[in-house]
Amino acid sequence: MITRTYDGHEEYIISGNNSLSFHGSIIFISLISCISLFIALGFTIKGYWIILPFAGLEMIFLAVMLLYCCHNNSMYEKIQIFEDKVNISSKYRKNKGFFEVNKYWASLVLTKPKLRGHPHKLYVRYKGREMEIGVMLEDKERLELAEMLNTSFRKGINNEIF
Amino acid sequence: MSSVVKDTHHEEHPSGIMRWITTTNHKDIGTLYLWFAMIMFFIGGLMALVIRSELFQPGLQFVDPQFFNSMTTMHALVMIFGVVMPAFTGLANWMIPIMIGGPDMALPRMNNWSFWIMPFAFSMLLSTLWMDGGAPAGGWTLYPPLSLQTGDAFPFLIFAIHFMGLSSIMGAINIVATILNMRAPGMTLMKMPLFVWTWLITAFLLIAVMPVLAGGVTMLLTDKFFGTSFFNAAGGGDPVMFQHIFWFFGHPEVYILILPSFGVVSAIIPTFARKPLFGYSSMVYATASIAFLSFIVWAHHMFTVGMPLAGEVFFMFATMLIAVPTGVKVFNWVTTMWKGAMTFETPMLFAIGFIIMFTIGGFSGLMLAITPADFQYHDTYFVVAHFHYVLVPGSIFAIMAACYFWLPKWTGNMYSETLGKAHFWLSTFFVNLTFFPMHFVGLAGMPRRIPDYSLQFADYNMIASIGAFGFGFAQLIFLYLIIKTIKGGVKATDKVWEGAEGLEWTLSSPPPYHSFNTPPVIK
Numbered sequence: 001m002i003t004r005t006y007d008g009h010e011e012y013i014i015s016g017n018n019s020l021s022f023h024g025s026i027i028f029i030s031l032i033s034c035i036s037l038f039i040a041l042g043f044t045i046k047g048y049w050i051i052l053p054f055a056g057l058e059m060i061f062l063a064v065m066l067l068y069c070c071h072n073n074s075m076y077e078k079i080q081i082f083e084d085k086v087n088i089s090s091k092y093r094k095n096k097g098f099f100e101v102n103k104y105w106a107s108l109v110l111t112k113p114k115l116r117g118h119p120h121k122l123y124v125r126y127k128g129r130e131m132e133i134g135v136m137l138e139d140k141e142r143l144e145l146a147e148m149l150n151t152s153f154r155k156g157i158n159n160e161i162f
Numbered sequence: 163m164s165s166v167v168k169d170t171h172h173e174e175h176p177s178g179i180m181r182w183i184t185t186t187n188h189k190d191i192g193t194l195y196l197w198f199a200m201i202m203f204f205i206g207g208l209m210a211l212v213i214r215s216e217l218f219q220p221g222l223q224f225v226d227p228q229f230f231n232s233m234t235t236m237h238a239l240v241m242i243f244g245v246v247m248p249a250f251t252g253l254a255n256w257m258i259p260i261m262i263g264g265p266d267m268a269l270p271r272m273n274n275w276s277f278w279i280m281p282f283a284f285s286m287l288l289s290t291l292w293m294d295g296g297a298p299a300g301g302w303t304l305y306p307p308l309s310l311q312t313g314d315a316f317p318f319l320i321f322a323i324h325f326m327g328l329s330s331i332m333g334a335i336n337i338v339a340t341i342l343n344m345r346a347p348g349m350t351l352m353k354m355p356l357f358v359w360t361w362l363i364t365a366f367l368l369i370a371v372m373p374v375l376a377g378g379v380t381m382l383l384t385d386k387f388f389g390t391s392f393f394n395a396a397g398g399g400d401p402v403m404f405q406h407i408f409w410f411f412g413h414p415e416v417y418i419l420i421l422p423s424f425g426v427v428s429a430i431i432p433t434f435a436r437k438p439l440f441g442y443s444s445m446v447y448a449t450a451s452i453a454f455l456s457f458i459v460w461a462h463h464m465f466t467v468g469m470p471l472a473g474e475v476f477f478m479f480a481t482m483l484i485a486v487p488t489g490v491k492v493f494n495w496v497t498t499m500w501k502g503a504m505t506f507e508t509p510m511l512f513a514i515g516f517i518i519m520f521t522i523g524g525f526s527g528l529m530l531a532i533t534p535a536d537f538q539y540h541d542t543y544f545v546v547a548h549f550h551y552v553l554v555p556g557s558i559f560a561i562m563a564a565c566y567f568w569l570p571k572w573t574g575n576m577y578s579e580t581l582g583k584a585h586f587w588l589s590t591f592f593v594n595l596t597f598f599p600m601h602f603v604g605l606a607g608m609p610r611r612i613p614d615y616s617l618q619f620a621d622y623n624m625i626a627s628i629g630a631f632g633f634g635f636a637q638l639i640f641l642y643l644i645i646k647t648i649k650g651g652v653k654a655t656d657k658v659w660e661g662a663e664g665l666e667w668t669l670s671s672p673p674p675y676h677s678f679n680t681p682p683v684i685k
Contacts, residue, residue, distance in 0.1 A: 019345035028342065036370055039410075043377070048392060048407060050384070051377030058331055058373050065335050069268050069343045140683075 002137070002145055010081040010152050014134055014145065018073035025066045033059045077133055081152050088124060088131055101126035108153055110146045122146050183278070186270035187675060188255045189572075194277050195252030196565075200641070202244035202284065203558075207634050209237035214596075214630035216613050217623050230613035231299035232291070238302035242419065243326045244284055246553065249561045250422040251276075251333045254361050257568065258337060260666045260673065261355045263346025263682045268339035276332035283325035290315035301611065303408055304379065306393040306401050310386050320383045327372045334368035337361055346665075348684030352446070355664055356439065357425030359446050363453045364421045367414045370457075375411040378404060402467055409460035417456045419553060421449060423520075423560030424491055427513045429664070430567050431495050434510035435502030436661035441494040448487035448494075455484050465536045474533045481531035485524065492521055507659075508582030512563030515555055515590050523551030526601065541611075544604025550597045555590070562589075562640065569647055570654035574672040577647040581639055588636035595629030 003013040020028070040055035080087040086106055088099040101124060109123040109130070119139040123130045134142040185191060212233045216224050225233070255273065259266055267273045290297040295313015298304075304319075312319065341362045345354070354362075381392040382404070391397025393404045424445075432439045439445065461469060461477040469477075495517055504510070526548040530536050539545060562585075570576050599622035604610075608619045615623065654671040665682060666673075 018343060019347075019349070020342040024342070032366065032369060036373065039370065040373060040377075043374070043407065046403070048377065048381060048403065050380050050392075051374055051407075054373035054376040054380075058369065061331070062335050062338075062369065065269055065272070066339055066342075069339045073343060 002141060002148075004148065009083075012077075012079040012081075012145070012149070014077040014079070014137060015075065018070070020066075020070070022070050025070050029059070029063045029066060032062065075136055077135070079133065079149070081149075086124070086153070088133060090131070090133075092135070097131065099124065099126075099129075099131045103153060106153065108146065108149055110143075120146075122149075184274070186266070186274050188259050188267045188270070188273065188677075189673070189675070191267075191273050191277050192252045192254075192256030193572075195248045195255060195280075198277070198280060199245050199249035199252060199561075200644075202240050202248070203637070204641075205288070206237050206240035206245055207637065209233045209240065210630060211634055213237065214627040217615070218627040219624060220615055220617055220620050222614055225613070227613045228296055228299055231301075231611060232297040234611050235298045235301055236287070236291070239287060239298075240284070241553070242302065242415070243323075243330075244280075246419045246557045246561070247330060248280060250361075250364075250419075250557075251330075253357075253422065253426070253561070253564050253568075254333075254337055256572065257666060258340055258358055258361060259344065260669065260677045261358050261664060262341060262344060262349050263665050263678050263684065264340060264344035265676055265678050267336050268343050269336045272332050273336050276329045276336065279325050279329040279332075283322045283329065286318050286325070287322035290318050293318070303405075303412070304382060305408070306382060306385065306404050309382065316386060317383065320379045323379050324376060327376050330368050331372050334365035334372075337365040338369070341365075346678065346682050346684055352443065353684060355425070356428035356442070356445055356449075357422070360421045360425030360428075360449055363449050364418050367418050367421075367453055367456065371411045371414045374407060375415075378407040378411065381407075402464075405464045405467060406461065409463045410457075412463065413460040414453075414456040416549075416552075417452055419557050420520075421452065423516065423557050424449060426560045426564040426567070427495060427516055430509045430513040430563055431498050432663070433567075433659050433661045434507060434513075435499045435504050437498055437502040438663075439494065440497040440500075441490070444490055445494055448490040451487040452484060455480060455487070459484065462531055462536070465533050466540045478531055478533045482528065485528055488524055492517060492524075503661075507566075508577075508579060508586055509563045509567035511583065511586045512559050512566065515586065516559045516563065519551055519555030519559070519590075519593070523548055523553075523556055526551065539604065541609055542604040543600040543608045543610055546610050547597050547600035547604055550600070554597065555593050559589070565640075565644065567659075568666070569644065570658045571666060571669075571671050571673065573648050573651075574654055574670075575647050575651035576654050576658075577643055577651065581643045581646075585636060585639040585643065588639070589633060592629045592632035592636055596626050596633055597629075599623075599625050599629075 003015075005011045005013075036055045036059055037052075040052040043049075043051045075090075075092050077088065077090040080089075081103065084103050086101050086103050088097075088101070090097040106124055106126045109125055111121045111123070113120055120142055121132060122134045122142055122145065123132050134145045137145060182190065182194060185194075212225060213230065216222070216230055255267065258264075293314040295315060298309065298312050298315050298319045300309035300312060310316070341354070341358055351359075381390070384390040385392055385394055385399070391399040393399045393401045395401060428439055428445060459477055459481045461473060462481045465474055465477070506514075526544065530539055530545065530548055566577065566582055603615075603619045603622045606619065608615055656669065656671050657667045658671060659667075665678075665684075668682070669677060
């Protein structure tokens with residue numbers, strides 16, 4: 001998913017597909033916990049308390065797993081294009097990356113897939129270093145991103161995709 | 163600073179035995195679940211044949227009554243926890259990520275764990291057959307005080323159930339996380355295939371009721387070994403309360419076993435009727451209604467226990483209410499077929515067989531829901547006939563239908579339609595030969611779980627036993643056909659079936675090791 005904004009400079013936020021938001025997860029966990037704990041408390045009141053710890057453990061497990069998914073899906077890439085430089089910051093799980101390049105010297109590289117049906121790859125290269133961008137995008141979106149970035153990079157300079 | 167994310171591991175995977183032990187791939191784990199279910203199906207089936215051999219004629223022929231009771235108990239545990247549940251989990255593993263446009267399950271490592279706990283749990287359970295005091299023989303319902311008389315096998319039984327429950331919970335959490343988190347852009351909840359919906363609701367049921375089973379069997383354990391008296395009347399406990407606890411789990415469990423079947427049939431009928439499913443939304447709401455009602459009908463399993471009249475009446479009407487959403491489903495399937503351009507390939511035959519015979523099982527369930535009538539039917543072969551109609555031509559037929567439906571997609575090869583149809587017709591004939599006479603002997607008063615019976619029940623029991631052996635041997639065709647299809651055959655197209663709709667048919671046959679590296683966009 002690509003979000004493009006302009007606030008004095010161009011900014012692209014690229015984030016993965018996450019069909020359940022963090023808030024959605026909290027609501028879901030709360031709802032299912034209420035039901036499960038309601039059942040377990042009912043039995044506890046009747047004296048059959050051993051059900052309660054099992055229900056509690058299960059709800060904790062469920063919550064941890066859903067929040068883990070949310071955390072995993074919080075990957076993002078942020079590309080800020082200023083007049084003479086481009087800042088790329090990314091977060092993949094615990095790995096945070098930052099890449100600052102000179103807009104006039106950076107090159108945008110789109111590699112064709114070696115096998116049919118595989119995705120293209122998009123890199124920003126600068127002084128022998130490179131960073132892959134648009135990792136979590138589908139191929140069509142990645143091509144669109146390449147096109148948009150190419151236009152943005154070329155503002156005031158001739159920088160071709162090859 | 164540079165950070166390059168490489169994407170090269172996608173098509174690489176280990177080979178040999180380690181592929182299966184360490185796999186986190188949803189297709190591999192789905193395959194493991196399905197093969198596990200197949201093996202357990204034959205083990206549980208052999209137990210059924212021991213039962214039917216003994217009941218072939220009155221008197222004690224082959225096994226002693228204790229072992230006979232062990233067979234009925236183990237047959238039920240194996241078939242419920244070792245066949246139907248793993249088979250549907252296998253189908254869920256294979257199909258859900260593909261159907262929602264996801265790359266894999268949300269929690270792949272946990273997926274591996276949840277499968278590999280199962281063989282361990284069932285090894286524990288089956289090992290009890292060789293223990294002092296024999297295997298558990300108090301029925302799969304584990305009612306105390308009878309179940310507390312189990313010998314050395316008792317703790318193994320309890321821990322095996324705990325491990326099965328743990329595996330189910332892990333599987334359910336994974337399915338919930340996958341469906342909620344990993345849908346492709348545009349795949350809103352109300353665009354999901356019915357199979358995904360039914361599994362979402364099933365997973366919710368599993369999460370809600372598994373702690374109740376875990377708590378219940380743990381209390382049995384503490385009653386036996388740690389001097390507690392949860393269910394011991396002599397110590398102030400209440401053995402009937404175990405029945406309430408067990409059936410509070412047990413009745414939703416029944417729907418855990420059948421709801422995914424509804425999803426499978428809802429995928430197959432529109433494909434071979436070449437029409438969209440009639441009343442998609444009503445199907446979703448009907449499934450949710452059935453799930454809700456499953457929580458408030460548990461005591462219909464224990465009408466004869468001596469409940470207050472108000473309780474009997476409440477549970478009777480609540481149970482009857484389930485016929486409404488179930489009727490909606492049957493109506494929608496029939497209406498989908500109405501004026502459709504139908505063809506009758508093997509999956510469609512199994513789906514139609516499911517609708518007809520599941521409805522028979524549903525109607526006998528309605529008869530059992532009527533409290534005064536249930537006082538007559540309770541603990542007779544009528545009940546055995548009822549739940550076998552729901553589970554064998556219901557759940558098992560749906561699993562078989564799903565295998566035939568998706569086997570060409572999974573393997574890339576078409577199965578033999580002739581053998582498939584032979585399998586269907588033989589199974590249908592013999593399943594009815596086995597279970598239909600049980601209605602009659604049940605209504606005539608033959609109690610269940612007995613190794614010997616009165617002479618007047620002899621003829622129908624002989625017919626049922628012949629049917630059981632026929633059904634058992636017919637399944638060898640299924641096994642042969644699956645192995646044959648895996649080994650080769652006519653190459654399947656990507657779409658496989660002319661009327662097929664859905665994301666799974668957009669992938670190649672067989673699909674790539676990782677299904678959707680980039681999410682498809684759903685319109």
